[in-house]
Amino acid sequence: MxxxxxxxxxxxxxxxxxxxxxxxxxxxxxxxxxxxxxxxxxxxxxxxxxxxxxxxxxxxxxxxxxxxxxxxxxxxxxxxxxxxxxxxxxxxxxxxxxxxxxxxxxxxxxxxxxxxxxxxxxxxxxxxxxxxxxxxxxxxxxxxxxxxxxxxxxxxxxxxxxxxxxxxxxxxxxxxxxxxxxxxxxxxxxxxxxxxxxxxGKSPLVLKLLKRALVDGDEMPLRSALRHEQAMIGLVLDTADAHEGCSAFLDKRPAAFRGV
CATH class of the missing domain: 3.90.226.10 (2-enoyl-CoA Hydratase; Chain A, domain 1)
Structure with a gap:
C-alpha cells in the first residue's frame, strides 16, 4: 500500500x-x-x-x-x-x-x-x-x-x-x-x-518565538497577552539574529540569520 x-x-x-x-x-x-x-x-x-x-x-x-x-x-x-x-x-x-x-x-x-x-x-x-x-x-x-x-x-x-x-x-x-x-x-x-x-528566509528562532506568542496570546485576555508579548520580545532581543537583522538594516545589506 x-x-x-x-x-x-x-x-x-x-x-x-x-x-x-x-x-x-x-x-x-x-x-x-x-x-x-x-x-x-x-x-x-x-x-x-x-x-x-x-x-x-x-x-x-x-x-x-x-x-x-x-x-x-x-x-x-x-x-x-x-x-x-x-x-x-x-x-x-x-x-x-x-x-x-x-x-x-x-x-x-x-x-x-x-x-x-x-x-x-x-x-x-x-x-x-x-x-x-x-x-x-x-x-x-x-x-x-x-x-x-x-x-x-x-x-x-x-x-x-x-x-x-x-x-x-x-x-x-x-x-x-x-x-x-x-x-x-x-x-x-x-x-x-x-x-x-x-x-x-527569516530567522527560524524568531519565527519560533513569534509563533509561540501568537498561539499562547490567542488564548489569553488582552492584558495577559500583551505581558506575554513583552516577555517574548525581550527573549528575541537576546538572540544574535535580532542584532544581525538590525545591523544588516543599518549596513544596507541582506541579513544572514543563523537561528541563534
Missing amino acids: EDRVTLERRQNVALITINRPETLNALDMDTLAALDRAVGAAEADAEVRVLVLTGAGNRAFVAGGDIADLNARQGLAHYLELGERLHTVFRRIETLDKPTISAVNGWALGGGTELLLCTDIRIAADSARFGLPEVNLGLFPGAGGSQRLLRQVAPCKARELMFLGDRITAQDAERIGLINKVVPVAELMAEAFAMADAIA
Whole structure:
C-alpha cells in the first residue's frame, strides 16, 4: 500500500501530502497516524523552517472524514478513538513552532476545512471548494471546526456555514477571511512554495518565538497577552539574529540569520 501521507523536503520547506486520491484524501485512523508521523518528522528536522500541506491528485485537499467509518461508530468509541486522534493531530499542527501553509488544490470539506483552520496561511486554487456539511448528515463539526471557525471569521458567517452545511467557492472563502489568497490551479504549488521560501528566509528562532506568542496570546485576555508579548520580545532581543537583522538594516545589506 502506498504511503497515506508523504513527506518531501525542498531545502528549508517540508511538503506534506495526504496521499489517498482514490478516496479524495479522506481522513481515517491510519491516515491521521501517518500525518502525525510526517508532522513529527518535519518538526524534528532542524533544516525545515516551514511546512506546506496539500492533497494528492487534482480533485481534493481533504474531502472530509471517512463516512463509513463514522457510521460504524457509537459516541464513546468515536470520542476515545477517532475524535481523540483528530483533535491531537490537529492541535499539534496548530501549535507547531514552525509556520504552516495549506495549499488547497480541490475539495476541502468537513475535516478538510477543519485541517486548514489549524494552519497559519491558506492558499487555494480557484477551483477549490470549502464547507462544513456535517449538519446534512445529522452531525456537526467535531474536529475543532465548530470552535476554530467561530474564532477566525465573522461569528454570524461561521454560524451560517455550519447551520446550512453549504459549500462555498474559493473566492467566497477569501472574501470572508477563511483563506489568504486564490490563484489559478496551475500556479498553486509555485505560489505556496514562493511564500514558504520567503518565510524560510527569516530567522527560524524568531519565527519560533513569534509563533509561540501568537498561539499562547490567542488564548489569553488582552492584558495577559500583551505581558506575554513583552516577555517574548525581550527573549528575541537576546538572540544574535535580532542584532544581525538590525545591523544588516543599518549596513544596507541582506541579513544572514543563523537561528541563534
